[in-house]
Amino acid sequence: MALTPSNMMPLGTIAPDFNLPDTISQEQKSLQQLRGEKGTVVMFICNHCPFIKHIDTALVQLGQDYQGSGISIIAISANDVTAFPEDSPEKMARKARDLGYNFPYLYDESQAVAKAYQAACTPDLYLFDAGLACVYRGQFDDSRPGNDKPVTGKDLRTAIDNLLAGEPISDEQKPSIGCNVKWK
Known part of the structure; x- marks a missing residue:
C-alpha cells in the first residue's frame, strides 16, 4: 500500500463542474444536478483500495445519516481500469448495489x-x-487499515454538522491518506 496524502485544494475554491456517467443508473449526471441545497460532499473512491474497503460501511452510513439533510454525497472513481479492472464501471455498479450506496457512483474515465x-x-x-x-x-x-482506531468519520462529519448548523468549520484540516489515484 503506497501512502499518498491528499493535495488539500485551497479552501474557498469553487467546485469544478462535471458531467459523468453514473454506474448505478447508467445516466449522465452533472454537479449542478446532484449538488445539495445546503452542501455537497464529493469523494474520490474506488473498489480495490484497502483504505476504501476499510471505510466502506461507514461511507454507506454517512449517506444514510445525511439523507434528506440538504447535503448531497457524490462518489467518483477515476482509476485506470485497464491496469485495475476491479475498478471498472460494471464492478463499481455491483459494489454500489451490494453495499447499498444511496448516492451516485460516477466514473471519470x-x-x-x-x-x-x-x-x-x-x-x-x-x-x-x-x-x-x-x-x-x-x-x-x-x-487507517491496521492502526486499530475506530472508523467514525469524525473529521468529515464535524465539518458537515458545522456547515448545517451555520457554525464555523476549522481550517485546521488533516490531509487524507490512501492509495494514489491510478493515473493512465
Whole structure:
C-alpha cells in the first residue's frame, strides 16, 4: 500500500463542474444536478483500495445519516481500469448495489475531473457549501487499515454538522491518506 496524502485544494475554491456517467443508473449526471441545497460532499473512491474497503460501511452510513439533510454525497472513481479492472464501471455498479450506496457512483474515465479537483488519493474527500465553495478537504477520520482506531468519520462529519448548523468549520484540516489515484 503506497501512502499518498491528499493535495488539500485551497479552501474557498469553487467546485469544478462535471458531467459523468453514473454506474448505478447508467445516466449522465452533472454537479449542478446532484449538488445539495445546503452542501455537497464529493469523494474520490474506488473498489480495490484497502483504505476504501476499510471505510466502506461507514461511507454507506454517512449517506444514510445525511439523507434528506440538504447535503448531497457524490462518489467518483477515476482509476485506470485497464491496469485495475476491479475498478471498472460494471464492478463499481455491483459494489454500489451490494453495499447499498444511496448516492451516485460516477466514473471519470478521462480522469479530467479528478485532475480538476486535484485528487491524489483514495479516499480524497471534499465538502462544498451551498455556493459550491470548498469548506473542508481532508481525511474521513484518524482510522487507517491496521492502526486499530475506530472508523467514525469524525473529521468529515464535524465539518458537515458545522456547515448545517451555520457554525464555523476549522481550517485546521488533516490531509487524507490512501492509495494514489491510478493515473493512465
